[in-house]
Amino acid sequence: MISQEVSRQLYNHLKDVRGQTIGDLMEKPALIKEDVHVSKIIGTMLKENSHEVFVQMSDKTVYCLNMRDTLVARDINTMKSSTIGKRIPSLTPSDSVGNAARIMSLHRLRALPIVDENSQEVIGQLSSKRILQYIFDTFVKKKLNFDKRIIASDLMTPELVTIGPEDKVATARNIMIKDMIDHLPIVEQTQDGKNIVVGILTSTDILRTLIPSERIARDAMISDHEQHRLELASRGIADKNLITISPNETINSVIDLMLKSNSTYALVKSMETVLGIITFRDIVALLGEQVESEIPAYIIGLPEDPFESELVKSKFTNTIKLLYKISPEIVEARCKIKIKDITGERKRYEISASIISPYRRYSYTSTNEYDIAKIFDEMSDSFKNQISRKKSSDKQRESVRYSPRE
Numbered sequence: 001m002i003s004q005e006v007s008r009q010l011y012n013h014l015k016d017v018r019g020q021t022i023g024d025l026m027e028k029p030a031l032i033k034e035d036v037h038v039s040k041i042i043g044t045m046l047k048e049n050s051h052e053v054f055v056q057m058s059d060k061t062v063y064c065l066n067m068r069d070t071l072v073a074r075d076i077n078t079m080k081s082s083t084i085g086k087r088i089p090s091l092t093p094s095d096s097v098g099n100a101a102r103i104m105s106l107h108r109l110r111a112l113p114i115v116d117e118n119s120q121e122v123i124g125q126l127s128s129k130r131i132l133q134y135i136f137d138t139f140v141k142k143k144l145n146f147d148k149r150i151i152a153s154d155l156m157t158p159e160l161v162t163i164g165p166e167d168k169v170a171t172a173r174n175i176m177i178k179d180m181i182d183h184l185p186i187v188e189q190t191q192d193g194k195n196i197v198v199g200i201l202t203s204t205d206i207l208r209t210l211i212p213s214e215r216i217a218r219d220a221m222i223s224d225h226e227q228h229r230l231e232l233a234s235r236g237i238a239d240k241n242l243i244t245i246s247p248n249e250t251i252n253s254v255i256d257l258m259l260k261s262n263s264t265y266a267l268v269k270s271m272e273t274v275l276g277i278i279t280f281r282d283i284v285a286l287l288g289e290q291v292e293s294e295i296p297a298y299i300i301g302l303p304e305d306p307f308e309s310e311l312v313k314s315k316f317t318n319t320i321k322l323l324y325k326i327s328p329e330i331v332e333a334r335c336k337i338k339i340k341d342i343t344g345e346r347k348r349y350e351i352s353a354s355i356i357s358p359y360r361r362y363s364y365t366s367t368n369e370y371d372i373a374k375i376f377d378e379m380s381d382s383f384k385n386q387i388s389r390k391k392s393s394d395k396q397r398e399s400v401r402y403s404p405r406e
Contacts, residue, residue: 007296007332008296010150010286011290011296011298013138013139013142013144014135014138014286014287016138017097017098017131017134017135017138017287018096018097018098018101018287019096019097019098020096020097020134021093021094021095021096021097022091022093022095022096022097022100022114022126023093023094023114025097025126025130025131025134026093026114026123026124026125026126027124027125027126027127027130028124028125029054029111029113029114029122029123029124029125030044030045030048030050030052030053030054030111030125031053031054031055031056031122032044032053032054032055032081033055034055034056034057034058034081034082035080035081035082036080036081037076037077037078037079037080037081038070038073038076038077038079038080038081038084039076039077039211041053041065041070041081042070042076042207042210042211043211045067045070045204045207046204046207046208046211050111051066051067051109051110051111051182051203051264052064052065052066052067052109052110052111052125053065053066054113054122054125055081055085056121056122060120060121061087062087062088062090062113062115062122063081063085063086063087063088064085064086064087064088064107064109064113065081065084065085065086066109066110067182067203067204067207068176068177068180068182068203069084069085069086070084070207071173071176071177071203071206071207072084072177076210086342088103088107088109088112088113089103089107089112089304090112090113090114090115090120090122091103091112091113091114091115091126092114092115092116092117093114093117093123093124094117095114097126097131097134097287098287098289100112100126100131101131101284101285101287101288101300102287102288102289102300102301102302103304104128104281104284105281105284105285105288105300105301105336105337105338106301106302106303106304106337106338106339107338107339108180108281108338108339109128110127110128110129110264110280111125111126111127111128112125112126113125114126128280128281128283128284129259129264129280131283131284131287132255132258132259132280132283132284133259135255135283135286136252136255136256136259139251139252139255140252144252150250150251151247151248151249151250151251152245152246152247152248152249152250152251152253152254152266152268152278153247153248153268153275153276154251155251155254155278155282155283155286156247156268156275156276156277156278156282157276157277157278157279157282158275158276158361159276159363160185160274160276160277161175161179161181161184162184162185162186162187162197163175163184163185163186163187163201163234164186164187164188164234165186165187165188165198165199165233165234165235165238166233166234166235167233167234168230168231168232168233168234169201169206169209169229169230169231169232169233169234169236169237170230170231171234172184172201172206172234173206173230176203176206180338180340180350182202182203182204182264182279183200183201183202183264183265183277183279184200184201184202184234185197185199185200185201185267185274185277186198186199186200186201186234186235186238194272196272196274197242197267197269197274198235198238198240199234199235199238199239199240199242200238200239200242200265200267201234201237201238201239202239202264202265205237205238205239206237208237209229209230209232209237210229242267243257243258243261243263243265243266243267244266244267244268244269244274245257245266245267245268245269245278246268246269246270247268247269247270247275254266254278254283255283258278258280258283264279264280265277265278265279266278284300285298285300285334285336287300288300288301288334288335288336289302289313291313291316291317291320292317293317293320293321293324293333295320295324295330295331295332295333296331296332296333297316297317297320297332297333297334297335298333298334298335299312299313299316299334299335299336299337300334300335300336300337301336301337301338302337303337303347303372308372311372311373311376312335312337312372312376315373315376315377315380316333316335316353316376318380319376319379319380319383320333320355322380322384323355323383323384323387326384326387326388327357327387329357329358329359330355330356330357331356331357331358332355332356333353333354333355333356334353334354334356335351335352335353336351336352336353337349337350337351338350338351346370347370348369348370349366349369349370349372349375350365350366351364351365351366351372351375351376351379352364352365352366353379353383355383355387362383362386362387364379364382364383366378366379
C-alpha cells in the first residue's frame with residue numbers, strides 16, 4: 001500500500017510527465033485504408049505488432065480498431081472495418097501526456113492517433129508503451145526509485161479473470177470480448193488442490209490462430225479453419241513462458257521488466273501463488289488527476305464532457321469526505337472510468353474504484369449503466385455498506401474476545 005506521503009511525492013514527480021507535450025514522443029502510426037476486410041487488419045496488427053490500427057476517413061475523422069474489436073468478427077474474410085470500427089478522439093502534437101492518458105483509460109486503448117492541427121491528417125501515434133518508457137526515463141534521470149515504498153503489489157489488479165487449460169479458445173475469446181480484457185491466465189488445479197498458473201492467453205495469441213495458412217486460403221476453407229481453431233483447448237495456443245515479478249519489486253523494476261521483455265503484462269507472483277496482474281493500463285493510471293480531499297484521491301479516465309467531468313470529481317470527492325468521517329483510517333482512494341460501448345450519443349460506462357485503509361482494500365465495480373451520476377451514487381452506498389459491515393464485525397469480535405466469563 002502506498003503511503004499518503006509517497007503518493008503525494010509520486011504525483012508531484014509525475015507532474016512533468018503529465019505536462020509533457022506528445023510531439024517528441026510521437027511514433028509511426030498503424031494506418032489502414034477505409035473499409036478493408038478484417039483478415040487484412042489482423043495481418044497488419046500482427047506484422048506491425050500493433051494493438052490498434054487507425055482509419056483516416058474521407059471527412060478527416062479517425063476511426064480505430066483494436067484487437068478485441070477484431071475478435072468480434074465471425075468471418076474475418078468478409079467482414080469489413082466499417083462494421084466494427086469506432087470513432088475516437090485524436091491528439092495533436094501540442095496535447096499533453098496527461099490528456100492522452102485520460103483518453104486511453106476512458107476508451108481502453110493502448111494507442112491514440114496524432115493529427116496535424118491544420119490538415120487534420122494522421123501523422124503519428126502515441127502508445128501507452130511509449131508513455132511507460134518516458135515515465136521510466138524520467139525516474140532514472142531524476143534518480144528516483146522510491147526504494148521499496150511503491151512496489152508491484154501496490155500497482156497490480158488483484159481480481160484475476162482466469163480460464164482452465166481445457167477451456168476452448170472460443171470461450172477465451174468470448175471472455176475477452178465481454179470483459180474487455182487482453183490477458184487470460186490459465187489456471188490448473190494440482191493433485192493437492194492448489195491452483196497454479198500454467199500459461200497465459202492474450203488477444204494476440206487468438207488472432208494468430210484466426211489467420212489461415214496460404215494453403216487453406218487457396219482452398220477457400222477459411223471458415224472451417226477458423227471454427228476448428230476456436231475449438232482447440234486454450235493450453236494449446238497459450239504462452240507458457242510467463243513474465244512474473246515478486247510483490248516487493250519496485251515500480252522501476254516493474255516497468256523495466258515489461259519494457260525489456262517486450263511484454264504487455266507482468267504477473268505478480270509469491271512462491272507458487274499468483275496475486276494479481278500488472279498491465280500498461282495500471283502504470284498509465286498513475287497519471288490520473290488528483291482531486292481535492294483530505295486524503296490522496298485520484299481519477300483516471302475523466303469524461304470528455306466538461307459537465308460530466310465536474311460531476312464525477314464532485315461526486316467522488318463528496319463520497320471520500322463522507323467515508324473519511326465514518327472511517328478516519330482511510331489513506332487513499334482511486335477511481336477508473338472506462339467506456340464500455342457507445343450507442344449513438346449515449347455512452348455506457350464501467351467504473352471501478354478502491355478505498356484503501358492500512359488493513360483492507362474496499363472495492364466497487366459498476367454494473368453497465370449509462371447514467372454516470374447514478375453509478376457514483378451506487379458507489380457511495382456500496383462503500384458505506386462495506387465499511388459499516390466491517391466495523392460491525394470488528395465490534396462483535398471485540399465483544400466476544402473481552403466479555404467476562406460467567
